[in-house]
Amino acid sequence: MTHSRNYSSKVKTGNWFEDVLFEEDAKKDCPEKKERGELLAEKVDFLKQNILRPVNLTVTNDGRLHFGNVVMLVNMGGEKRECSAVSINADINSLRRIPSPGIQAPCEVSAGRGIQACVRTAFIITSVDGSPEGSTLHFEQSFALKTTSGFAGGLYLTSDMKSFEKCAKKSRLQEVTLNDSGSFVSWWKIVHFEPQERLEYEGQPVPANVRVLIKHCKTNQALAVLGQHVIWTTYDNEYELTAHTFLNSCRGEQDNNHWILCTSDSAGKGLVIPNHPQSAAHNEELTQANPDI
Template structure:
């Protein structure tokens, strides 16, 4: 009697009808969400597809930056103790930042606030392209000058037109790892979104005040409200949906000579006039990821332009 089977596979016991109904409803819900593109894997793919879409940077004919130009911000190197490869100021966004106008427009867009970080990719895309924007009504096409207030805005469309902002550090609002002054992207424009370009050499800073800013050269980007410079921290690594990136804060690092360190040195990168689909930095720099077997990769060429008469 121990080997007699009381039930076979066709016998239904317990709440079998309820279990079958729940499975059917779960399958219907899955197919409905898949049709609407609401699955997590679909949303993640949509986010990466839109935020990594290539962007054409502005081609500067005379080398000077102007309001309305689309550029990349690149920190070329870290400090001697914490060196790093060139990194671009980039948007850090996840699914919580993706919104859509269900009644007006179905196209998704990013909603602030969003984090920023230093990504290793030098390819211009929605994630790392910024527009130089006026804060006092100056028309597009006007030359940007040293010590002149301006704003940095993400591109229109999926990037949402967010503004790069910072504010005084508090106990509750600061950078996650370094606990320094936080930098983020916000929707509303205000005084905390104002920045100014400062000549990187302190000994020649006064002489350059009011002169046009030349692209693809080292500069400092100082926050108008707090007077702290934008910095990329090589010793503070963030793990983001896009990989390993450096933390970006607003903090001025000074050496023994009271000069800003390399963490505060940035470059406004424009497009290569000969090939507009890539930046000038891409042409000058060979990525160690794709050319890891080369013993001596090319370094970034930094030429300082002369003053405009």
């Protein structure tokens, strides 16, 4: 049976002597843990310093998306839902030290309201069908979304059929996570957001910085952000992310499923988000604050 203390060690009741020794040992361990970087506060600081480090998004000179492009996945928001971006939801339990510091799989994702291009929000458009890097991505073509290498671990945005044991925590819909396997469950495709124009656009190049749907190839469910399901993360209160197609009365997808694969502007100074002028200014401030990046 676990010993529970009802009084402080200064009150000499019960196993008071053992409690005094326990507190003294804890004080001795504190400097050693601090030296090894094992204190909780230091772990959180280490995580944030690395995962919030700015990243340069790709500049698309032709206005199209290409394999190898570094982009952000941004949802412009809707009723009672702010603009948000697909983000790595890593906590201190997601950290690995060997062979090098970074994020380990599996890792959760969320839709964060901090719209800044950083390790946490940057994804690489990755080929799964042998298309060479630099070639154009087309509508309905399979691809993978991979976190950057290094601290983010090069993990794949993954989903699969929901089950009683495997589903989103709040909504109980189809779960979306990050994993280290680039298998079929990590394949996605871009679909035109307007249902009546999909046949016309099938096989055409995908433009950057426009509204599209991102559909999971195996389940055909669209990536979605849920404004009514807020989750607490190390970074802030954020929205739950899932794979689920939300249809309106006209059988068109709702704005929960509308995404913009954002790149940098032609000058490389900031994030391109239509109708969101603050994004470029914020990124420019971020760059000035971190001149070494």
